[in-house]
Amino acid sequence: MFESLQETVLSKPDLQRLDSIIQGYILQKMVPSLSTLLGDEVTFSTIKTSELTFEDMYNILPQDEFQETDVGVYVTCEGDIKYGILFHLPLSDARKLASKLLGTEQTETLSSDARSAVAEIGNILAASFFNVVNEDTGSEMMSTVPGLAIDSASTLVETPIMETAVSETFVHTFGQLQCVNSGITLSASIFQDPIDAKKLFR
Amino acid sequence: MSDGTKILVADDASFMRTVLKDILKSNGLATDVIEAPDGVEAVRQYIAHKPDLVTMDVNMPKADGIQALKGIMKVNPNARVIMVTSVEQKHIVQDAMKSGARDYIIKPFDKGSVGLVLNKALRSK
Numbered sequence: 001m002f003e004s005l006q007e008t009v010l011s012k013p014d015l016q017r018l019d020s021i022i023q024g025y026i027l028q029k030m031v032p033s034l035s036t037l038l039g040d041e042v043t044f045s046t047i048k049t050s051e052l053t054f055e056d057m058y059n060i061l062p063q064d065e066f067q068e069t070d071v072g073v074y075v076t077c078e079g080d081i082k083y084g085i086l087f088h089l090p091l092s093d094a095r096k097l098a099s100k101l102l103g104t105e106q107t108e109t110l111s112s113d114a115r116s117a118v119a120e121i122g123n124i125l126a127a128s129f130f131n132v133v134n135e136d137t138g139s140e141m142m143s144t145v146p147g148l149a150i151d152s153a154s155t156l157v158e159t160p161i162m163e164t165a166v167s168e169t170f171v172h173t174f175g176q177l178q179c180v181n182s183g184i185t186l187s188a189s190i191f192q193d194p195i196d197a198k199k200l201f202r
Numbered sequence: 203m204s205d206g207t208k209i210l211v212a213d214d215a216s217f218m219r220t221v222l223k224d225i226l227k228s229n230g231l232a233t234d235v236i237e238a239p240d241g242v243e244a245v246r247q248y249i250a251h252k253p254d255l256v257t258m259d260v261n262m263p264k265a266d267g268i269q270a271l272k273g274i275m276k277v278n279p280n281a282r283v284i285m286v287t288s289v290e291q292k293h294i295v296q297d298a299m300k301s302g303a304r305d306y307i308i309k310p311f312d313k314g315s316v317g318l319v320l321n322k323a324l325r326s327k
Contacts, residue, residue: 033310036310036312037310101217102217102220112216113216113217113220116215116216116217116218117215117217119215119217120215120217120218123215123261123288124288124309124310127261127287127288127289127290127309128288130289130291131289131290131291134290134291140291140293141289141291142261142289142291142294143261143288143289144261145214145261145262145263
């Protein structure tokens with residue numbers, strides 16, 4: 001087990017390199033996809049990639065990020081490389097996002113149509129990320145049907161981590177997509193196993 | 203084009219079904235739109251309604267879009283099926299085209315180009 005752990009730990013330069021690669025992937029397709037979907041200018045900021053242990057699970061998101069109930073859309077990708085992507089945003093922003101997509105007034109709660117719209121945004125954005133990885137590495141992957149949950153941020157991150165990590169640690173990349181005109185901020189947490197992360201170094 | 207034209211929209215996301223229905227109606231492409239939330243239901247609805255065209259999402263529960271496409275082609279080898287996918291991977295698109303899909307649409311899409319693809323498919327034999 002010790003040998004396995006040593007083999008999978010990424011160095012600081014590895015993490016910086018991964019940071020740069022993933023940022024490139026997000027800028028290449030995820031940002032333009034969200035911009036097309038919302039008809040809004042979208043900027044990308046705040047990227048941080050870390051290799052963490054399961055003990056860090058509940059502290060990976062910025063503490064000031066979530067002041068209220070959060071909405072998370074989770075998509076996994078199976079195949080040559082395994083990913084878990086969690087898109088998360090405050091409920092108020094999710095309501096704003098759904099209202100914009102459905103062309104309806106904002107409601108106090110998320111209707112089934114609103115949930116479907118927010119989940120589909122996550123699905124399309126995750127697929128846009130997987131598409132770039134596929135083009136860049138030649139890896140074949142297939143994404144799962146997206147799942148949507150409304151819960152605390154700490155609960156939302158549990159499933160992606162447990163499903164993605166196969167060794168002692170996991171790699172977490174955190175970034176934010178900001179819609180300039182609507183003011184919506186969509187956070188993205190990308191989870192992968194360190195062994196899979198190394199497959200991007202080509 | 204829309205006189206008596208039946209179109210089956212298969213997508214697990216009710217939001218996407220609504221978007222596609224709006225496109226079909228605003229482009230005057232269909233008078234009757236049938237919906238299916240998964241691949242199994244898509245085949246069932248195809249057999250029940252014999253639509254003129256099917257828009258088929260690739261990533262769906264129960265049976266995915268490729269499996270549903272194959273099921274429909276068994277029933278009618280001349281069925282007009284347009285795949286709708288957010289996963290732009292060659293092997294998925296190639297598999298769909300080999301299995302009989304007429305064309306495919308990548309999400310996110312703009313309404314104009316989708317209208318053109320669907321119109322072209324409806325005019326083809």
